[in-house]
Amino acid sequence: MKKRDIGKNVYKSCCLCIAFAVGFVGLADTVKAGTLDVLYYNHFENASQRAGWSTQYLALKERTNNWELQAKYVPSSRGSERITDEVNLSSKVRSATLNYDVRFHSKFEFVRTGKLHGLGGGSATTGCNAKTSRGWSARVIWDVNGVASIYVYHQNRVSSCGDRWTAQDFRFEAGKTYRVSLYVSLNSAPNVADGIIELYVDGVKIASANGVRLSGRSDVKIDKFLFHTFHGGSNSSYSPTKNVFTYFDNFLIMEGKNIVME
Numbered sequence: 001m002k003k004r005d006i007g008k009n010v011y012k013s014c015c016l017c018i019a020f021a022v023g024f025v026g027l028a029d030t031v032k033a034g035t036l037d038v039l040y041y042n043h044f045e046n047a048s049q050r051a052g053w054s055t056q057y058l059a060l061k062e063r064t065n066n067w068e069l070q071a072k073y074v075p076s077s078r079g080s081e082r083i084t085d086e087v088n089l090s091s092k093v094r095s096a097t098l099n100y101d102v103r104f105h106s107k108f109e110f111v112r113t114g115k116l117h118g119l120g121g122g123s124a125t126t127g128c129n130a131k132t133s134r135g136w137s138a139r140v141i142w143d144v145n146g147v148a149s150i151y152v153y154h155q156n157r158v159s160s161c162g163d164r165w166t167a168q169d170f171r172f173e174a175g176k177t178y179r180v181s182l183y184v185s186l187n188s189a190p191n192v193a194d195g196i197i198e199l200y201v202d203g204v205k206i207a208s209a210n211g212v213r214l215s216g217r218s219d220v221k222i223d224k225f226l227f228h229t230f231h232g233g234s235n236s237s238y239s240p241t242k243n244v245f246t247y248f249d250n251f252l253i254m255e256g257k258n259i260v261m262e
């Protein structure tokens with residue numbers, strides 16, 4: 001798995017850092033201000049932001065004067081071909097919010113479980129790997145009929161392949177665009193189960209996980225953007241019937257609880 005240098009995409013806080021109330025703000029205002037703790041930002045509107053994102057399964061597309069990232073999900077024997085990348089954040093923090101837009105193409109097939117991007121720390125455990133104090137991850141998943149969940153590899157997990165907290169009153173739908181926000185607050189100490197993860201869609205909290213022991217070490221914090229999206233899965237029951245697509249835009253990761261609308 002390659003590491004991407006976020007380089008020019010980082011708009012880091014300056015010494016004029018102002019107190020920023022938890023709440024809802026506009027993306028443009030946030031980034032232009034340049035005074036907030038932005039850990040990662042990419043809206044794909046300039047060449048440096050688009051550089052490196054074209055891969056076998058990812059392509060930059062211009063649509064109505066806006067650039068966005070198209071993900072192509074190619075059926076495989078265990079869901080769809082894995083689209084995974086890790087971006088190191090500009091600093092290690094104890095709480096952060098990942099915000100992004102996702103549009104499911106009108107012909108998208110949810111099938112069974114599939115992954116959407118999240119945050120991680122240390123070795124960022126995923127993929128049914130063994131528990132380790134050195135790593136954790138929190139991502140979003142879709143399930144049958146677009147049911148949405150928070151999906152977490154934490155220190156006290158019951159399932160070796162990650163635990164989930166499922167939204168009760170929300171489903172993703174093909175053909176629609178959503179603003180996803182995933183807030184993570186680490187446990188206060190390695191042996192204390194008081195971490196929090198909250199999932200918002202279009203600014204509305206749809207699922208939350210409380211009392212989670214995410215990190216098992218004081219030096220393992222939030223330091224990675226996990227760009228993960230694929231169907232599956234361990235067998236072809238997770239696989240779409242054909243190539244299907246989503247579109248991503250306006251990635252913004254900020255320190256603290258910042259549910260930022262596009």
Ligand SMILES: [Ca+2]
Pocket residue numbers: 043044045066067068249250
């Ligand atoms: Ca864009």
